[in-house]
Amino acid sequence: MDMKKVRKEKFADFLATLAEQKLYAPQKVGESLRFAPVTDSGKVELEMSNTTVPPKSVFFPQTETLYRYEVGNTEIQQPAMGGVDIVLGVRPCDARAQVIVDSLFGWDYNDPYYQERRKATVVGLACNKPCVNCFCLSLGGGPASTVGLDLLMTDLGDAYLLQPLTEKGEKLLALAGETVETAAAGDREAAESLHGQAEQMITRKVETAGVAEKLPGLWEHSLWQETANSCLGCGICTFLCPTCHCFDIQDEVEGLEGRRCRMWDSCMFKEYTLHASGHNPRPTRRERTRNRINHKYSYFVQKFGHTACVGCGRCINYCPVNIDLVEILRQVKEAL
Ligand code: SF4
Numbered sequence: 001m002d003m004k005k006v007r008k009e010k011f012a013d014f015l016a017t018l019a020e021q022k023l024y025a026p027q028k029v030g031e032s033l034r035f036a037p038v039t040d041s042g043k044v045e046l047e048m049s050n051t052t053v054p055p056k057s058v059f060f061p062q063t064e065t066l067y068r069y070e071v072g073n074t075e076i077q078q079p080a081m082g083g084v085d086i087v088l089g090v091r092p093c094d095a096r097a098q099v100i101v102d103s104l105f106g107w108d109y110n111d112p113y114y115q116e117r118r119k120a121t122v123v124g125l126a127c128n129k130p131c132v133n134c135f136c137l138s139l140g141g142g143p144a145s146t147v148g149l150d151l152l153m154t155d156l157g158d159a160y161l162l163q164p165l166t167e168k169g170e171k172l173l174a175l176a177g178e179t180v181e182t183a184a185a186g187d188r189e190a191a192e193s194l195h196g197q198a199e200q201m202i203t204r205k206v207e208t209a210g211v212a213e214k215l216p217g218l219w220e221h222s223l224w225q226e227t228a229n230s231c232l233g234c235g236i237c238t239f240l241c242p243t244c245h246c247f248d249i250q251d252e253v254e255g256l257e258g259r260r261c262r263m264w265d266s267c268m269f270k271e272y273t274l275h276a277s278g279h280n281p282r283p284t285r286r287e288r289t290r291n292r293i294n295h296k297y298s299y300f301v302q303k304f305g306h307t308a309c310v311g312c313g314r315c316i317n318y319c320p321v322n323i324d325l326v327e328i329l330r331q332v333k334e335a336l
């Protein structure tokens with residue numbers, strides 16, 4: 001597939017060619033950088049390390065209405081599904097993470113809300129400067145991984161190189177018309193050189209061989225209590241994780257009308273496993289910390305064949321008490 005490029009002075013025009021599409025891209029929303037519908041191309045933020053909130057929020061919104069109902073009416077009203085055509089500016093780790101989340105939403109029940117949004121074209125943005133806590137290389141990814149992407153953009157300084165990877169990526173470039181041009185001979189080499197340099201910048205590493213099989217054997221190890229001693233149970237590490245996918249379903253009722261909603265939940269919350277009887281199988285942060293690591297690095301591997309972590313580093317960057325997943329995994333390896 002032929003590579004194209006869009007010069008930065010034409011990038012707003014390029015986005016304008018997608019105006020008929022429901023386009024999401026990174027934008028500042030309040031204090032955080034997250035994917036939001038594009039209404040003003042000037043607000044799109046691609047000069048970033050990565051978004052605070054991963055693009056999972058587009059495919060699996062933090063809160064969504066599954067259906068509405070009213071007393072006296074046996075019909076339920078389902079909201080329109082879909083609403084996403086293109087998600088642009090996705091870092092390669094987050095695109096890989098979404099493929100991991102696909103395993104869950106297509107497993108015992110093919111979730112129609114999620115699947116409809118997953119039809120969107122995913123446009124990636126290679127990392128030229130990975131963040132200090134990225135460890136994607138240890139988990140099979142990389143700053144220019146193409147897994148889960150339809151098109152990969154690389155920032156060449158004065159232009160973005162556009163590498164189509166699927167038919168959907170080709171179609172997007174066809175829409176872009178004359179705002180894009182054929183890439184020059186040296187553009188691919190320049191991009192590859194940037195990708196290589198980015199790999200060199202990733203210094204954090206984890207060793208995962210044997211962890212999935214042996215991790216449950218560390219059930220009573222002191223490292224869970226030691227880690228949990230400083231944990232606040234805030235749930236940030238799970239809410240901002242691109243692979244975490246736990247949710248709760250609740251009814252919101254007002255008068256004779258109501259709606260059934262799905263919203264993100266977190267295994268780091270005490271209520272997550274609280275039974276109606278009052279019993280809680282994970283009563284303290286020790287058990288909840290142990291579960292978070294076991295779920296990502298053992299249970300998910302045994303069920304779906306891959307870890308539920310892509311090494312994006314968000315859980316380390318945003319943990320208010322500096323709990324460090326790479327350090328936990330180092331201790332796990334040591335204990336094994
Ligand atoms: S566990 Fe941490 S490093 Fe791994 S994908 Fe989730 S947020 Fe990123």
Ligand code: SF4
Pocket residue numbers: 230231232233234235236237238268318319320321322323
């Ligand atoms: S972000 Fe840190 S403090 Fe908050 S629940 Fe996760 S590990 Fe605990």
